[in-house]
Amino acid sequence: MKNVIKQKVVALNGNEAVAYAVKQSDVDVVAAYPITPQTIIVERFSEYVANGEVETAFVCTESEHSAMTACLTAALTGARTFTATASAGLALMHEMLFVTAGCRAPVVMAVANRALSAPLNIHGDQSDAMAQRDSGWIQLYVENAQEVYDTVIQAFKIAENPNVLLPAMVCFDGFIVSHSLENVNVLPDDAVKAFLGMRQFPTVLTHDGVKAPFRLDPEHPMTLGPAAFPNYYFEIKRQQVEALKNALSVIRQVHDEYAELSGRSYGNGLIEAYRLEDAEVATVCLGSTAGTTKIVVDELREEGVKAGLLRIRTFRPLPVDDIRRALQDVKAVAVLDKCISFGGFGGPVFHEVRHVLYDLDKRPVLVNYIYGLGGRDVPPWQIRQVYEDLKGILKEEKVKEPVNYLGLRE
Amino acid sequence: MMGMFEVRWHGRGGQGAWTASELLARAAVHEGKYIQSFPEFGPERMGAPVTAFTRISAKPIRLHCAVYEPNVVVVLDSTLMKTVQVAQGLARNGNLIINSKEAPLEVRKTLAYEGKVWTVPATEIAIKILGAPITSTAMLGAVARVTGVVSLESIKKAVEERFRRDVAEKNFAVIKEAYEEVRSE
Numbered sequence: 001m002k003n004v005i006k007q008k009v010v011a012l013n014g015n016e017a018v019a020y021a022v023k024q025s026d027v028d029v030v031a032a033y034p035i036t037p038q039t040i041i042v043e044r045f046s047e048y049v050a051n052g053e054v055e056t057a058f059v060c061t062e063s064e065h066s067a068m069t070a071c072l073t074a075a076l077t078g079a080r081t082f083t084a085t086a087s088a089g090l091a092l093m094h095e096m097l098f099v100t101a102g103c104r105a106p107v108v109m110a111v112a113n114r115a116l117s118a119p120l121n122i123h124g125d126q127s128d129a130m131a132q133r134d135s136g137w138i139q140l141y142v143e144n145a146q147e148v149y150d151t152v153i154q155a156f157k158i159a160e161n162p163n164v165l166l167p168a169m170v171c172f173d174g175f176i177v178s179h180s181l182e183n184v185n186v187l188p189d190d191a192v193k194a195f196l197g198m199r200q201f202p203t204v205l206t207h208d209g210v211k212a213p214f215r216l217d218p219e220h221p222m223t224l225g226p227a228a229f230p231n232y233y234f235e236i237k238r239q240q241v242e243a244l245k246n247a248l249s250v251i252r253q254v255h256d257e258y259a260e261l262s263g264r265s266y267g268n269g270l271i272e273a274y275r276l277e278d279a280e281v282a283t284v285c286l287g288s289t290a291g292t293t294k295i296v297v298d299e300l301r302e303e304g305v306k307a308g309l310l311r312i313r314t315f316r317p318l319p320v321d322d323i324r325r326a327l328q329d330v331k332a333v334a335v336l337d338k339c340i341s342f343g344g345f346g347g348p349v350f351h352e353v354r355h356v357l358y359d360l361d362k363r364p365v366l367v368n369y370i371y372g373l374g375g376r377d378v379p380p381w382q383i384r385q386v387y388e389d390l391k392g393i394l395k396e397e398k399v400k401e402p403v404n405y406l407g408l409r410e
Numbered sequence: 411m412m413g414m415f416e417v418r419w420h421g422r423g424g425q426g427a428w429t430a431s432e433l434l435a436r437a438a439v440h441e442g443k444y445i446q447s448f449p450e451f452g453p454e455r456m457g458a459p460v461t462a463f464t465r466i467s468a469k470p471i472r473l474h475c476a477v478y479e480p481n482v483v484v485v486l487d488s489t490l491m492k493t494v495q496v497a498q499g500l501a502r503n504g505n506l507i508i509n510s511k512e513a514p515l516e517v518r519k520t521l522a523y524e525g526k527v528w529t530v531p532a533t534e535i536a537i538k539i540l541g542a543p544i545t546s547t548a549m550l551g552a553v554a555r556v557t558g559v560v561s562l563e564s565i566k567k568a569v570e571e572r573f574r575r576d577v578a579e580k581n582f583a584v585i586k587e588a589y590e591e592v593r594s595e
Contacts, residue, residue, distance in 0.1 A: 009439065011445060013448075173474070179449060181445065182446055183444050294472050377475050377476045380475070
């Protein structure tokens with residue numbers, strides 16, 4: 001790309017990369033409560049505040065429920081707003097996540113994915129964010145420290161787009177990304193500022209019948225988040241569905257614009273198809289496992305195996321058409337879930353991918369692997385085993401067990 | 411540099427194993443290399459065994475898992491060798507670098523490892539120069555000498571970024587002395 005801007009390479013862990021991106025994004029309000037493995041984000045950001053490097057109002061709350069409430073209300077006044085959490089903290093926000101989405105408050109939140117208790121575990125898996133997938137938030141899952149930096153910046157522009165106006169979660173694997181120091185290319189401050197611009201507001205009619213920007217402003221009083229009973233509630237929910245649909249094209253557009261500026265792209269912003277063109281066997285996953293899987297795919301390709309990978313970057317809204325196009329010609333697909341949907345038929349990503357492919361006349365054989373729970377390490381040979389299993393399925397033309405557990409003692 | 415270079419650091423909580431793994435990675439960034447540095451989080455208590463890892467490569471690192479077959483293992487505290495299998499996964503052509511004032515031949519007797527063993531009196535150097543038994547930077551100096559994976563100049567830059575000026579100067583003195591004193595059989 002010819003117009004790529006000159007950037008600085010720094011060593012940052014995932015959490016520091018998030019804090020740095022937020023610092024550059026000219027954020028007005030940060031309200032947060034620390035929780036492992038996200039704590040470093042809030043620590044670093046509070047240093048920026050204490051050192052006068054940002055003009056952000058920093059609110060230390062007594063719980064995550066209050067942090068999200070503070071973010072919701074700040075965002076409704078027109079403030080660019082950020083918070084970060086994980087695991088039990090995200091679970092405690094549950095009620096307010098729905099309120100934030102329902103009020104159309106474009107809060108951006110970094111989630112350092114961590115397991116849920118019990119038993120107590122501070123390590124990474126995606127159970128926390130998956131439990132909030134129906135809250136109305138945009139959910140982006142990233143692979144490494146570089147992508148979490150890039151995506152936090154993109155998330156503000158996506159969330160604040162007047163055709164979207166929804167909160168967005170940027171999810172990254174706890175410890176694996178949050179605490180790993182990696183090379184991160186950072187944009188100049190001015191470039192980020194110019195890329196994001198000021199928050200844009202759709203124009204709405206106030207109670208007085210005048211046109212005004214959609215935000216709480218004493219000059220133009222309006223009520224946000226009032227009660228809506230059976231006569232209106234349903235229509236408001238339908239509008240959220242439409243906003244999430246709009247987000248599909250906005251995520252792509254923002255991703256492409258950012259790619260032009262930075263020289264970095266992640267598939268089309270919705271999905272990343274890796275060596276899938278002529279693939280016979282493929283895996284589907286979210287997050288950092290995709291990096292390790294790419295190495296395995298390259299090795300298999302060298303051995304003559306037609307292997308590929310689909311990384312779903314945008315899980316909410318689900319890029320249905322993109323997933324169909326990517327997987328329709330693959331013969332056997334294994335979906336990897338870092339989460340259990342207890343009592344369900346496989347994990348949540350498996351549900352979605354299998355569901356999306358159901359309408360195709362010709363569709364791949366699909367199997368599910370639950371893996372990496374509570375931070376269980378996922379080395380390349382574990383992933384290779386999945387591809388070996390897929391080869392076996394093709395050879396024997398039979399699936400023995402649709403839902404499997406990878407790297408588990410049984 | 412060919413392929414991926416991996417280091418595993420063994421220390422106790424508070425000794426700076428994670429700091430050492432980060433400083434090595436940061437030094438490599440100054441040489442235009444790709445890096446990863448991460449801890450293996452267990453019980454985070456002062457004195458409890460801690461493991462940290464460094465990866466260095468000429469190409470972007472896509473791998474996101476623990477280090478299983480390191481090129482180098484560094485032991486910040488030799489008492490760990492009684493309870494931790496420090497040479498696990500270390501190749502025969504690898505290097506095992508131990509903080510000890512004993513000769514490598516003496517230390518080898520307590521180990522099930524056939525590759526090259528190095529010792530450096532890191533605790534003594536640290537106490538002499540820093541006034542405290544913080545051995546992370548001394549071991550970093552030893553790694554630089556044994557492997558040549560990064561230059562002393564790059565380590566100096568990393569240390570200067572990480573520490574206050576006077577602390578950085580003392581730590582770099584520690585690094586240089588350990589660089590000179592580390593020895594093999």
